[in-house]
Amino acid sequence: xxxxxxxxxxxxxxxxxxxxxxxxxxxxxxxxxxxxxxxxxxxxxxxxxxxxxxxxxxxxxxxxxxxxxxxxxxxxxxxxxxxxxxxxxxxxxxxxxxxxxxxxxxxxxxxxx
Amino acid sequence: xxxxxxxxxxxxxxxxxxxxxxxxxxxxxxxxxxxxxxxxxxxxxxxxxxxxxxxxxxxxxxxxxxxxxxxxxxxxxxxxxxxxxxxxxxxxxxxxxxxxxxxxxxxxxxxxxx
Numbered sequence: 001x002x003x004x005x006x007x008x009x010x011x012x013x014x015x016x017x018x019x020x021x022x023x024x025x026x027x028x029x030x031x032x033x034x035x036x037x038x039x040x041x042x043x044x045x046x047x048x049x050x051x052x053x054x055x056x057x058x059x060x061x062x063x064x065x066x067x068x069x070x071x072x073x074x075x076x077x078x079x080x081x082x083x084x085x086x087x088x089x090x091x092x093x094x095x096x097x098x099x100x101x102x103x104x105x106x107x108x109x110x111x112x113x
Numbered sequence: 114x115x116x117x118x119x120x121x122x123x124x125x126x127x128x129x130x131x132x133x134x135x136x137x138x139x140x141x142x143x144x145x146x147x148x149x150x151x152x153x154x155x156x157x158x159x160x161x162x163x164x165x166x167x168x169x170x171x172x173x174x175x176x177x178x179x180x181x182x183x184x185x186x187x188x189x190x191x192x193x194x195x196x197x198x199x200x201x202x203x204x205x206x207x208x209x210x211x212x213x214x215x216x217x218x219x220x221x222x223x224x225x226x227x
Contacts, residue, residue, distance in 0.1 A: 031213055043157070043202060043217040055212040091156060098213040099145070099164075099206075106156040 002026045004105035006092050012111045013082055021077045021108045023092030032075045033093040033102060034067065036060070043091065049075065050098075082112045115140045119203045119218035126193055126225050134188040134221045136177075136203035144205040146170075146179050146186040147215065151200045160188075160201070193225045 005024045013019050025032050034046040047057040049067055066078045075094075079086055089109050093102040119136040126132060138144065148160040148170070161170030166181035175190045186203060203218040 033214065035215070042219045043204075043215075045214040045216065048212040048214055050212060056214060058214075093157075093215075095213060100213075101147075101159055101162065102213070102215060103159075104149075104157040 004092055004094055004103050006090075006105035006108050008108060009106065010109045010111075012113065015084055015112055016081050019079050019082055019110060021079075021090050021092075021110070023075045023077070023094075023105055024073050025075055025092065025094030026096075026103055027073070029094035029096050029103075031055075031095045031098055032067075032069070033095075034077045035091045035093065035104075036088040037091065037107075038085075038088045046077075079110075082110075084112050086110060087112045115144065115205060115207050115216050117203050117205055117216055117218035119201075119221055121219070122200075122222035124221060124223045126223070128195055128225055128227055129192045130225075132188070132190045132193045132197070132223065134201055134203075134223070136186045136188065136218060138184050138186065138203075138205050140184075140205060140207050142207045144207040146177070147204040147206070148175070148177055148186070148188050149202040149204060149217075151202065151220070153199070157202065193223070195225045195227055198223060198225045 007022045032049040037043045048055045089107045091107045092105040095102045145164045147162045149157045150160045161172040163170040163179035169178045177188045200220045202220045204215045
């Protein structure tokens with residue numbers, strides 16, 4: 001069964017450094033999402049992406065964040081200058097249609113020191 | 114705005130006990146409702162969903178009915194197993210005013226003991 005994959009599974013970085021989290025969505029899916037889950041808190045929507053552009057973003061998704069689909073398979077989340085409060089589990093999700101079920105990757109656990 | 118409220122955990126049960134996790138929502142439109150499950154060390158997996166009022170979603174012995182009159186989507190299972198120990202998230206997607214984003218409740222940890 002096709003699945004969403006994410007790399008790396010864990011990343012530790014110093015405050016102020018740039019990180020890129022990578023996702024490979026399911027191949028025939030058209031809508032892509034990033035969510036995050038700070039330890040012990042709820043899963044929060046960050047951004048949705050369709051047709052090579054951001055379709056919706058939350059207030060969390062400020063200028064420090066960007067997303068890109070650099071080729072036909074990868075979908076990346078970049079945090080330009082990490083802060084301590086960016087420490088969280090980041091989940092990628094994809095779906096073939098806007099009203100279809102979202103399939104989640106296993107997540108990347110980011111720790112900012 | 115839209116929101117999801119679910120009962121706090123942890124919920125601790127013995128094997129074969131009945132499980133209920135309450136979930137209520139507020140939404141301006143006509144949302145689809147979901148239950149996702151997160152097993153220890155893993156990502157989110159869709160457990161079941163319902164897209165309109167009175168629909169019942171079911172999977173792996175779990176059920177939830179979309180109740181518009183009470184704005185609820187409570188999750189139930191008649192006889193839990195140790196392998197059901199996980200965190201359960203209620204979520205909604207209001208297709209009318211978003212690009213499919215999911216809004217999650219805080220999650221309810223369920224611990225099933227032998």
